[in-house]
Amino acid sequence: MLKSLQTKWKVSPARLVLILATFALGGSGTGWLGKKIIGWLSMESPFWFVPVYIIIVTIIWPFAVLLVSIPLGQFLFFKIYIGKLAKKITSKKTQRKKEAPSSSKKGIVVFASGAGSNAQQIIQHFTGSTIAQVSLVVCNKPGAGVIAIAKQENIRVLLIEKENFFRGDGYLPQLKNAGADLIVLAGFLWKMPPSLVTAFPRRIINIHPALLPKFGGKGMYGLNVHQSVINTGEVQSGITIHYVDEHYDSGDIIFQTACPVLHGDTPAILATRIHTLEHLHYARVIEEILDPKNPKTT
Numbered sequence: 001m002l003k004s005l006q007t008k009w010k011v012s013p014a015r016l017v018l019i020l021a022t023f024a025l026g027g028s029g030t031g032w033l034g035k036k037i038i039g040w041l042s043m044e045s046p047f048w049f050v051p052v053y054i055i056i057v058t059i060i061w062p063f064a065v066l067l068v069s070i071p072l073g074q075f076l077f078f079k080i081y082i083g084k085l086a087k088k089i090t091s092k093k094t095q096r097k098k099e100a101p102s103s104s105k106k107g108i109v110v111f112a113s114g115a116g117s118n119a120q121q122i123i124q125h126f127t128g129s130t131i132a133q134v135s136l137v138v139c140n141k142p143g144a145g146v147i148a149i150a151k152q153e154n155i156r157v158l159l160i161e162k163e164n165f166f167r168g169d170g171y172l173p174q175l176k177n178a179g180a181d182l183i184v185l186a187g188f189l190w191k192m193p194p195s196l197v198t199a200f201p202r203r204i205i206n207i208h209p210a211l212l213p214k215f216g217g218k219g220m221y222g223l224n225v226h227q228s229v230i231n232t233g234e235v236q237s238g239i240t241i242h243y244v245d246e247h248y249d250s251g252d253i254i255f256q257t258a259c260p261v262l263h264g265d266t267p268a269i270l271a272t273r274i275h276t277l278e279h280l281h282y283a284r285v286i287e288e289i290l291d292p293k294n295p296k297t298t
């Protein structure tokens with residue numbers, strides 16, 4: 001049980017303890033305050049007591065948990081967790097009210113070949129969205145974690161191979177078939193072939209786990225990036241979301257945000273901090289790009 005939570009949230013055992021402690025303290029604080037408020041309201045009828053109590057604790061709980069998460073150093077985790085929870089609840093409501101015809105939604109095709117944590121965030125972010133949906137996951141590594149994630153989320157997977165990608169049609173017919181309005185690279189290590197860059201002008205984006213133009217280019221992926229950042233003595237790193245051209249990590253920058261590099265950071269520790277930033281921003285930036293109401297959308 002604890003192990004599966006650790007895998008699901010991608011946290012260290014120590015961090016899991018702090019997260020569970022936040023849940024426990026926030027939860028009991030909520031219960032205590034809820035009873036106090038019921039007391040102040042001096043409610044006598046048991047008929048009203050239960051529903052009013054449930055409403056009160058539902059309102060207090062997110063604030064209590066966020067408050068407790070600050071001294072325990074888990075604020076960012078709970079900000080994302082509660083945000084997702086709220087989104088799930090509201091998207092279920094909107095879905096019930098008006099299910100948009102899927103043809104009016106923009107199609108996102110995610111290219112990923114690794115663990116797939118960003119792909120998962122993006123899929124979940126757009127579940128129930130009226131703006132866009134992930135219609136396909138493209139992967140070049142049989143057995144990659146992202147394949148299991150896509151299956152679990154009921155998203156079709158296209159396994160590609162080098163010859164056709166670089167020297168064939170680049171899988172353009174399949175991408176068109178999937179209604180690709182935006183191609184999103186999330187841990188995909190092959191360069192985009194010119195045929196696809198031409199077919200999707202400013203419609204292919206990538207996320208890089210550092211502040212480009214520094215620490216980009218060939219070989220700059222995974223822990224290599226974070227090792228170089230640490231070796232160079234940088235005091236901050238971050239994420240870059242950028243358009244993709246025919247070169248590695250060189251297209252126009254759409255969004256960047258930074259985080260500190262702390263004394264004693266290992267590449268793995270820094271990678272976790274960077275992943276948290278990626279999960280917080282990537283899907284949101286994609287939505288901004290695709291939202292027809294966004295004035296910046298071209």
Ligand code: GRF
Nearest residue numbers: 114115116117118187208209
């Ligand atoms: C991310 O760190 C991203 O910046 C890089 O590849 C990694 C993918 O991680 N391009 P995941 O597979 O989404 O967990």
